[in-house]
Amino acid sequence: MSRIIVMTSGKGGVGKTTCTANLGMALAKAGQRVAVVDADFGLRNLDLLLGLENRIVYTALDVLAGECRLDQALVKDKRQPNLALLPAAQNRSKEAIKPEQMKRLIKALTKVYNFILIDSPAGIEMGFRNSIAAAREAIIVTTPEISAVRDADRVIGLLEANDIKAVRLVINRLRPAMVAAEQMMSVKDVQGILSIPLLGVIPDDEQVIVSTNKGEPLVLDEHLSPAGTAFINVSQRLQGEKVPLMDLSIQKESFFTRLKRLFGA
């Protein structure tokens, strides 16, 4: 049976779309057939992060309107043919689609793909309800900030109320040095509040910005950056493998930090 996973957070800007793009690509690299679905109608971004914007011909709305078939709307990734994107419409609002329609789209996708990742919009309104309508599992993306964690907590409650019980956590943009200096919430702090299983921790990494602007997910890099490695690990855990958490504490004594300290930066 296909796994249908919604990536959600409540708060905006914590990295849902980045996680969806990288996780989707990592799973596809591992040989899974993956469909990533952009549920952020009106503010779509997933196509940009995957570098597929200029190949979109039809969107999910065209499929629902009967203008094209579902396979015609899917944008297949040239670098990784196991990955396909179902784009959202850019010129509409979140109210343009109903949960029931989302279910029909996802149901059809399950015939071909064994992983379906749904990139949820921020918020808990219509767009969120659409994105969770067909999901059986959820990945909560949060940053170690009190506001993001508060919103994530709310969303976990909403998911439980909608019978999505398999909810797991990705903590994004962790800065080990700040955690060590007790300036940032630690993984433990976040887990203490949310109390759901941890799927992975992604360290804060400038390469994320570079990859976003290039439209090439980090996991495609030949020499994986720390964040890229963390995404690969998350994808492996998602497939049931046991992968130990990256030891992020080592990094605070890395060569560069020591160098910085030497020069008193």
Place this chain on the structure above:
Amino acid sequence: MVSDLSSPQNQNHPDQNGQPPNGIDFDNFILEIEPDPLEGNEDAVQTKPESNPNLQVQFKSERGRLLLLLPPAPEKSRNPVHWEDLRQQLKRRLSGTERFLQPHTPVHLIARDRLLDSQQVQEIDALLSEAQLPLKRIYTSRRQSAVAAATAGYSVEQQTTLGHLGQGQEASQQAMDEPLYLQTTLRSGVEVRHRGTVIVLGDVNPGSSVVAEGDIFIWGRLRGVVHAGAAGNPQCRIMALHMQPTQLRIADQVARSPEDPPAQYQPEVAYIGPDGIRIAIAADFALADLTTPETT
């Protein structure tokens, strides 16, 4: 100059002769969604062709008066325009065509089969008043809208058919509308649809789109998606001062920009050549038209 040319997959199903449901050919499969359980009745199918997907809020001048045509009722359209979209479209059209609207021209609102409540009529009136356009009269085929508008104090005419206004029924067989001239920047999320030629004096940003049944002129930077000849006319052209589109479409052809942008931009023309969409420098294109008639 356009690399990576491709055309959208054939609309017909060329190889429908059944793959087994389980053994899906991953490189080449057909996937369809189940029909909408609510829309499964015959009525839905019959109402479909009636609505032209290219209809948006539109101004037309007719013998010294201005007609404001609203798109058809959203429940009947494949490309529904809901109230909030309608309000924004009207606002954009008013600000984009400002220079050409003669103040104090009476406006006749052709609401057709759209349901309008009195508050919505008042909002339209308020938007028009900002552009110094008085709302003279409202034409509607819906009794409810007529009552609402009359209660709000407007002059109303209820008509059962609005055929003479030439909208709706057989839209595809009609002559195109007069060109739409917009002085504005089209930002991400904005889509301009028009049954004719579109001229934009301004930039077309990535994430925005123009869909025209005629030609498209962009006097500015074209970086979004544009579709000329959207009703199927392959003769249509796209012209831009700075041609850097996300995607170009003419009739049923699609092309993307080259991966590496040119060092320098100059005005260019996109047209359908013998093997798909081609781009030419505007100055050369005009000459080529004169010197090589139908050689290739």
